[in-house]
Amino acid sequence: MYEALPVPYGLVRFGVAPDHPEVKNVIHKFASIAEDARFRFVGNVNIGRDLQFAELKPHYDAIVLSYGAQEDQHLGIPGEESIKNVFSARAFVGWYNGSPEYRNLNPDLTSSDTAVVVGQGNVALDVARTLLSPVDDIARTDITSHAVEALRKSKIKHVHLIGRRGPLQAAFTAKELREMIALPDTKLNIDLNLVHSQIKADAEALAKDRPRRRLMELLIKGATKTFSEEPSKSWTLQFLRSPVELVPHPETNALKAVLLEKNTLQGSPQSPKAVGTGQIEELSTGLLLRSIGYRSVPFRGVPFDSRKGLIPNVKGRVSDEKDSASGLYVSGWLKRGPTGVITATMYDAIETATSIVEDVQAGNLKSQVASKGSDGFESLKDLLKERGANPISFKDWESIDKAEITAGEAKGKPREKIVDVQSMLKIVAAGRAE
Numbered sequence: 299m300y301e302a303l304p305v306p307y308g309l310v311r312f313g314v315a316p317d318h319p320e321v322k323n324v325i326h327k328f329a330s331i332a333e334d335a336r337f338r339f340v341g342n343v344n345i346g347r348d349l350q351f352a353e354l355k356p357h358y359d360a361i362v363l364s365y366g367a368q369e370d371q372h373l374g375i376p377g378e379e380s381i382k383n384v385f386s387a388r389a390f391v392g393w394y395n396g397s398p399e400y401r402n403l404n405p406d407l408t409s410s411d412t413a414v415v416v417g418q419g420n421v422a423l424d425v426a427r428t429l430l431s432p433v434d435d436i437a438r439t440d441i442t443s444h445a446v447e448a449l450r451k452s453k454i455k456h457v458h459l460i461g462r463r464g465p466l467q468a469a470f471t472a473k474e475l476r477e478m479i480a481l482p483d484t485k486l487n488i489d490l491n492l493v494h495s496q497i498k499a500d501a502e503a504l505a506k507d508r509p510r511r512r513l514m515e516l517l518i519k520g521a522t523k524t525f526s527e528e529p530s531k532s533w534t535l536q537f538l539r540s541p542v543e544l545v546p547h548p549e550t551n552a553l554k555a556v557l558l559e560k561n562t563l564q565g566s567p568q569s570p571k572a573v574g575t576g577q578i579e580e581l582s583t584g585l586l587l588r589s590i591g592y593r594s595v596p597f598r599g600v601p602f603d604s605r606k607g608l609i610p611n612v613k614g615r616v617s618d619e620k621d622s623a624s625g626l627y628v629s630g631w632l633k634r635g636p637t638g639v640i641t642a643t644m645y646d647a648i649e650t651a652t653s654i655v656e657d658v659q660a661g662n663l664k665s666q667v668a669s670k671g672s673d674g675f676e677s678l679k680d681l682l683k684e685r686g687a688n689p690i691s692f693k694d695w696e697s698i699d700k701a702e703i704t705a706g707e708a709k710g711k712p713r714e715k716i717v718d719v720q721s722m723l724k725i726v727a728a729g730r731a732e
């Protein structure tokens with residue numbers, strides 16, 4: 299398994315919210331697979347930079363591409379790329395989860411009491427929960443210390459989540475909504491009239507859709523929750539709104555406001571389209587995070603469907619290949635598009651693995667390795683060395699893992715993630731010298 303970073307686990311480490319440790323338990327399963335003598339982790343090797351795909355291919359009988367969706371969707375509105383304190387949720391999440399790429403993001407959480415998240419999925423809710431949770435609770439998780447420091451100083455008390463369609467079309471799920479409703483000293487604002495009118499308009503379909511009905515009941519319960527004292531914090535689900543422009547402070551170029559266009563819904567109630575009304579309203583905010591989805595990037599020499607943003611495949615077999623038994627497979631977000639939780643990702647990994655086993659059993663996989671006398675990674679080692687790469691083994695990762703857990707113990711946390719690659723490599727070097 300080739301991995302660009304010295305550490306394994308992808309978005310389970312860098313995406314999943316720090317206060318959801320139970321979700322990360324899947325790591326134990328991954329780690330037990332890594333114990334198998336037939337498995338090899340080759341970390342700190344970026345395919346496309348340290349090794350080209352074409353160089354890798356002759357050394358393996360089968361290759362599974364599973365590099366996820368490394369980019370995020372943009373809003374495409376004026377000010378998005380130039381105004382300060384406007385980020386993707388991916389970057390913001392990566393910053394608090396210790397991704398080396400985003401460790402220097404430095405979001406300013408002090409110059410405004412309001413943050414805007416564009417999107418109404420579970421990632422948007424993760425971000426809102428992190429911004430509004432009591433910091434002492436968050437500080438006990440594996441969140442990075444730099445994020446805890448910034449959250450302690452944070453002035454953000456109000457988070458608006460913007461969705462272009464209505465409550466029935468929101469993408470978050472009941473568990474995440476319940477967690478938001480349970481936040482202490484935090485009230486939920488929604489347009490209850492809109493919720494009731496959508497429920498009424500779509501009553502027939504809702505009668506057959508228990509999870510969605512439950513979600514609507516929860517929304518109403520959350521918005522009508524009573525507090526003994528007026529809460530100091532709030533989160534607002536703004537439905538039927540699309541951001542159309544970001545407004546900077548003229549002197550500092552920091553974000554001052556977002557202009558939102560009101561939408562109306564057209565088409566079938568099951569899958570309505572948001573259509574702009576031309577009515578614009580201004581929402582003051584000092585931080586904007588877009589959470590509207592991810593995008594996979596093509597790999598040179600591999601077919602790619604740029605409209606769907608994935609590698610075309612049939613049950614994980616890359617389907618554009620002229621030779622149907624080319625030994626090229628795909629799995630994860632790259633296979634079915636950047637949506638779905640870990641369970642869904644595991645199910646389609648099983649589907650891809652089943653395709654490989656079937657191809658082996660049917661004798662369809664020509665052994666390129668045997669015919670070329672190659673020995674997988676062993677045959678690529680020298681080339682990597684020549685290029686100055688420093689491949690990391692699973693044992694090396696275990697040194698990093700141990701150092702993180704030890705550093706976390708001192709702070710009452712499960713781990714303190716090491717956030718830069720150089721420091722990771724120093725720990726590896728020390729581990730190898732022992």
Ligand SMILES: Cc1cc2nc3c(=O)[nH]c(=O)nc-3n(C[C@H](O)[C@H](O)[C@H](O)COP(=O)(O)OP(=O)(O)OC[C@H]3O[C@@H](n4cnc5c(N)ncnc54)[C@H](O)[C@@H]3O)c2cc1C
Nearest residue numbers: 301302308309313314344345365366630631638639640643
């Ligand atoms: C913010 C966020 C929160 C989430 N929270 C949850 C949750 O609470 N529960 C849940 O079930 N699911 C959650 N998910 C979804 C879950 O993370 C995904 O289903 C899953 O991680 C997708 O797996 P993947 O292998 O396709 O991609 P990834 O997990 O992204 O793994 C891809 C790996 O490929 C590596 N890579 C990329 N390019 C290269 C290259 N050129 N060379 C070598 N290696 C490369 C990356 O470093 C990465 O390690 C969340 C997702 C996000 C974005």
